[in-house]
Amino acid sequence: MARQARKKSDSGIYHLILRGNNRQNIFEADEDRTRFIDTIRFYKKICNYELFGYCLMNNHIHLLIKENGESVSKIVKRISSSYVSWYNQKYARCGHLFQERFRSEAVETDEYFLTVLRYIHQNPLKAGITEDMEKYVWSSYREYMGNSDHVEVDFAFSLILGDKTKSKESLLKFMSEKNDDQCLKHREKIKICDDEVIEYLKKLGILNVSELQRIEIEKRNEIIRIIKRIEGITIRQIARITGIPKSVVDRI
Template identity: 30%
Template structure:
């Protein structure tokens, strides 16, 4: 799913991943994940960006972000730094929390946007944590298919690609053919 890194510009979208050092856990419990989401909320309030999708795995984060006023790397560095401070304080660690700098790969088309979003939401299924993405508590998927409002997530630009009922058609897109990419294909071919 990752694409070639590219220069930032206002309005650019990115697929961002961050991994724990030596693939160690970034999250040990629900509180850790809640704090991470609160940090994203504070960063959004300060730097205005859209979070289209997220998935918080034990040792990795997956984010789909549209920037507005600030370079993606500055946004992610701020989130990672704040979370590192919380994590090291809580667990009394004095080390680097992340493997390396987060990877930010530009999302360069509508089809790529949909593929990234689908990829993020299917991450827990690919790792056999759950049978369907709706079962995984720590992703934005339920805000797409069950209208489970999450204050930091903006599903509307993605859902706007689908005919009504948007949530049902999005769910078909994600779950009906999970291994099919639509890059270069029409969305209607995949949803049918």
């Protein structure tokens, strides 16, 4: 069956998701994340695209960009090929790292642009990786809070009040608001990988999942209630990771 053609954006702006092949991790260390950010900076100059936002998760990446000449397909190919070549050499591996076909959606209105930008920056928050977007260093959120030399923050500021000085506070307030935003990732069904759940458990003081079998039941149940709120997690997944029966997890 022929692939469905990628929808062309009249505005030139796209929300992109690059996902690890078979949902595997794309990053093993902070050095890898730094390398990827350096790569999108490098090709921004070569491809002449505008970068409005990004967020690096363990097994997928969000980008909000505007093409200016080269198509998003060529841009993504340049970025992914460069990073995969470096990654494979570093870890002495070969083969694909990303899914062959990245996901994209056209961003045609100012309102939806702001919605996507908020959705991207809230990704680690909704995944339960952090409780404060400002503390998550692998997204462009902090660039909107301070100075930025490679993310076009002024465009988003102009959509709020038309003046960067006055609109900064309003934009950051907007990006912090609770919401039910439905963007590209929601439409393809959200999933969170086991490693992300295990990392979140560590932040809750559970360094080894077997500890959940030994602690007091009420404390265990409180931890289960917390991780059940993580966006994209399933009851079956929690049971598999923790060893707690699915029926018990379901009742907590």
